[in-house]
Amino acid sequence: MAWVITGVSWMAAAALALGGTPTPRPKPLIDKTKPVRMEQLFQLRQGEREVAQVCSSSRLVLDESARERAKEDFHRILVRFVDGTKVAFYSVGDYRNPKFALVQTLMVDANEGTWVLLTARQRTTGPGYGAVRAVDEKDGANPLIRFETRSLRLTPESSDAFPTGKGSEVLRTAEPELVALLQKIRQAFPRLGDASMARAIPDEMARLLQLPDIAPCTGCKIERLRHATANEDDEGKPAAPLDPEFEAAFGKWASWRELPRLRGN
Amino acid sequence: MRRGIGIALAVVAVVVGSAEAGAWDCWGGWDPSEPCTSQASSCGSCQGCCTMIFDCRVLRGRNYHVALTEYSACSGHCLTDWCS
Numbered sequence: 232m233a234w235v236i237t238g239v240s241w242m243a244a245a246a247l248a249l250g251g252t253p254t255p256r257p258k259p260l261i262d263k264t265k266p267v268r269m270e271q272l273f274q275l276r277q278g279e280r281e282v283a284q285v286c287s288s289s290r291l292v293l294d295e296s297a298r299e300r301a302k303e304d305f306h307r308i309l310v311r312f313v314d315g316t317k318v319a320f321y322s323v324g325d326y327r328n329p330k331f332a333l334v335q336t337l338m339v340d341a342n343e344g345t346w347v348l349l350t351a352r353q354r355t356t357g358p359g360y361g362a363v364r365a366v367d368e369k370d371g372a373n374p375l376i377r378f379e380t381r382s383l384r385l386t387p388e389s390s391d392a393f394p395t396g397k398g399s400e401v402l403r404t405a406e407p408e409l410v411a412l413l414q415k416i417r418q419a420f421p422r423l424g425d426a427s428m429a430r431a432i433p434d435e436m437a438r439l440l441q442l443p444d445i446a447p448c449t450g451c452k453i454e455r456l457r458h459a460t461a462n463e464d465d466e467g468k469p470a471a472p473l474d475p476e477f478e479a480a481f482g483k484w485a486s487w488r489e490l491p492r493l494r495g496n
Numbered sequence: 497m498r499r500g501i502g503i504a505l506a507v508v509a510v511v512v513g514s515a516e517a518g519a520w521d522c523w524g525g526w527d528p529s530e531p532c533t534s535q536a537s538s539c540g541s542c543q544g545c546c547t548m549i550f551d552c553r554v555l556r557g558r559n560y561h562v563a564l565t566e567y568s569a570c571s572g573h574c575l576t577d578w579c580s
Binding site: 261263267269271287289291292293295298304306322324334336353360363364431432434435438458460 | 573
């Protein structure tokens with residue numbers, strides 16, 4: 232009897248070692264009509280040299296018609312350069328108001344704890360993301376209504392410079408390092424391709440601030456290292472982060488579902 | 497008179513057709529009104545479709561937040577439907 236068991240064990244071990252027909256990995260079950268946490272980790276290279284790693288994260292509804300009714304969405308891009316520079320970007324849309332949508336974009340220098348927060352207001356025709364997207368197709372006006380840094384707050388009501396398009400000059404004078412960092416990020420990534428996604432928030436901020444265009448990196452390549460997509464649980468608890476260590480390096484500047492606390496902490 | 501109107505309409509049709517054809521170039525052959533997953537045959541082509549539509553939208557100066565949301569949704573479909 233013992234030799235039979237031994238023989239069967241050997242056969243099983245051999246089958247495992249040789250690797251039989253691979254069984255297809257089951258795809259994760261995603262309810263596309265409900266919010267997901269979608270994350271991708273990229274490596275940015277210039278030639279063979281690694282320049283940075285980027286973790287892009289979004290909380291949104293994948294299904295088209297369900298997304299039309301979404302009242303909010305959330306995007307975060309964490310960039311960690313090999314030289315130690317860490318920058319966090321956020322873009323958060325609020326589509327609850329039937330007359331206008333609010334989009335907040337934030338850049339944080341996670342090494343220095345300095346930041347710039349922009350608020351844009353866009354006309355819309357009803358609540359929900361779908362209405363904003365439809366209006367957006369035609370509306371090219373600069374919708375910036377407020378910008379704020381650790382030491383500065385500027386709104387149309389608070390400054391004559393605002394409506395005349397001099398907001399960027401004010402920012403460049405008050406926070407030259409932040410402007411330089413924003414431009415550095417725009418220069419570090421290619422304009423097109425998957426990497427352009429990492430430029431999306433910096434480019435939007437530059438457009439709102441009327442900063443000059445800047446040549447993107449042309450010899451850079453981006454490679455997707457890992458990704459994860461998962462629904463929140465029934466109580467709305469978010470799925471686990473794709474790379475907790477990467478996120479932890481940003482400390483309090485890596486928040487989820489809402490902007491990090493900028494003051495009073 | 498009728499012939500003149502016919503020729504005018506034909507010219508308009510050609511001009512509109514050319515404009516449409518030009519517009520499609522921006523999308524790199526992908527139909528932006530169709531989901532990328534229905535036009536793709538692999539993880540890579542699906543992601544390429546999303547990227548092309550994103551780039552096209554950004555190049556045309558559309559709202560970046562909307563572009564980012566559209567890209568992320570498209571990419572999310574690819575990741576869940578095509579990319580293991």
